[in-house]
Amino acid sequence: MKFEEPTGESLPPRPSNLSKVFEVARDTVIFLVLSCYYILESLFLTLVPNAIRPMKSLKGDVVVVTGGAGGVGRQLALQLARLGAKVVVWDISSEGLKKTCADVTDEGYEIASYVVDLADREAVYATAERVKNEVGKVDMLINNAGTVFGQTLLELSDAAIETTYKVNILSHYWTVKAFLPDMISSGKGHIVTVGSVAGLLGTYRCTDYSGTKFATVGFHEALFTELRAHGHSSIHATLVCPYYINTGMFDGVTPRLMPMLEPQYVAATMIESVRKNEVNCIMPGSVRYLLPLKCLLPAKMCWDLMHRVMKGPQSMMEFKGKRKVAGG
Secondary structure, eight states: OOOOOOOSOOOOOOOOHHHHHHHHHHHHHHHHHHHHHHHHHHHHHHHSOGGGSOOOOOTTOEEEEESTTSHHHHHHHHHHHHTTOEEEEEESOHHHHHHHHHHHHHTTOOEEEEEOOTTOHHHHHHHHHHHHHHTOOOSEEEEOOOOOOOOOTTTSOHHHHHHHHIIIIIHHHHHHHHHHHHHHHHTOEEEEEEOOGGGTSOOTTOHHHHHHHHHHHHHHHHHHHHHHHTTOTTEEEEEEEEOOBTTTTTTTOOOSSSOOBOHHHHHHHHHHHHHTTOSEEEESGGGGGTTTHHHHSOHHHHHHIIIIIIOHHHHTTTOOOOOOOOOO
16 A cells, blocks of 8 residues: 655544533524524414415426326316416327316417427437427426326236336436426526325325335425525425325225315315415315324334224225326
8 A cells, every 4th residue: 555645734623522512502503593593484384374474486486397287287287387387298198288278268368288298308308408409497396197007016016117117216316307407597487396195105006106105205305405505595496295186097996084176175285375475285184194104103003094994905905906097
């Protein structure tokens, strides 16, 4: 091993253990003080009605919605257009896109649509360039598209698993990489990642779907840390995790304790959360109180709660598992 010859330049003194302890103590005190402020702020904003709470305007913003051919995607397009946004919908279904566009234009609003297979990376990049050239710089990206096959692991084909991952999570990488640089350049943007409660709690007959939705949670959290660490605080990121949605995607599922959510409600709640610049949006809100139990309770107790009380696996027994690209 070769050692470098000393250059004569003095090295900066290493911090002593005492100074390290002081720094940790100082940062902890600052954290605790800020935590009190954050908690009080959160409580205040929770109690303040939306009617008198400052809400971000979306008027004139270019918003790309993937999976816009039906379900939540169609409702997002309608409700965003009513708020004055320039809506751009993507989907693999040309017929579904035509219906969405008709619904929006019938109300007197403009909308742009692009047929694109989100499982095709190059098609995603090419379509993104078309949007930039034909519509303009994208201010908000809502990664809403998703697909599910509804089979157990051993029933799933390899192709089905790969398709689920390409549509449900890999496409998020391509769309964000395509639009985020312009958001950073302009100092304005919003990335909305649509996950699922199935991405917070593993779901029977959804090893592919749950796996990808768990990945969306990690993607959102990691992207959020990157944006904040590099000082891009004006670029917002929101994770949306809804319960089962009544779009036909989970046709045949019979939840025991809570009814399926309606697409109109999901879209409205999602947009409301985005206009508040919230980081997380779980629907219904009561689900968030169940999540800590997964880590706090014994595993056997969690399984009995899921199987005996909530009857999660039983509710999925009649799941028809239609292949569909749609929100939720």
